[in-house]
């Protein structure tokens with residue numbers, strides 16, 4: 001059996017800075033160890049377990065207008081995405097932190113704090129696009145493989161450090177890929193792809209003011225700046241296609 005900590009890693013960690021660590025689930029919330037390559041059915045099943053865990057940890061925001069608005073944006077973006085047969089859902093969590101993340105199988109979560117911080121529908125659409133892109137690019141299966149590798153070297157400090165660095169660089173790579181594909185989906189469904197760099201810039205400024213940074217390297221200001229620059233370059237090529 002996998003430890004509960006493994007389950008936490010399966011959640012693709014966010015567009016943004018992690019401001020609060022998830023608490024560790026109790027023993028009822030474990031996953032069965034499975035092979036590296038996971039099928040759609042297995043991925044959806046894995047997602048269901050993670051979703052149960054999330055619902056165990058957070059209160060859900062049930063404002064009907066907010067949920068309808070978020071669902072409509074999600075549907076629009078899913079329709080132009082590459083794995084649109086996955087049963088995507090976007091759930092709003094009652095948390096004032098500014099965060100978004102996804103679990104396997106099309107489960108997406110946004111915090112109420114993120115929706116409050118977003119200035120436009122385009123910003124929210126790009127963030128949802130980024131999370132949908134993680135699913136389209138099968139980042140979950142890939143991450144699962146990297147984590148297995150990392151955990152298998154935990155006894156050996158040197159190899160373990162190397163594996164951790166590799167894992168962090170993979171996460172940064174996933175973030176950049178999800179950024180590009182996510183804003184492309186937003187663009188294809190009629191939203192402004194600059195919504196993501198706009199949001200990241202304002203959030204970075206806030207994080208610097210408040211001294212908030214992530215627990216791993218992908219939350220550093222340098223990493224966020226690299227993402228913003230990369231996104232600005234990419235969105236300028238999209239604008240030429242209008």
Ligand SMILES: [Zn+2]
Pocket residue numbers: 012013014015130131134174175178
């Ligand atoms: Zn992400």
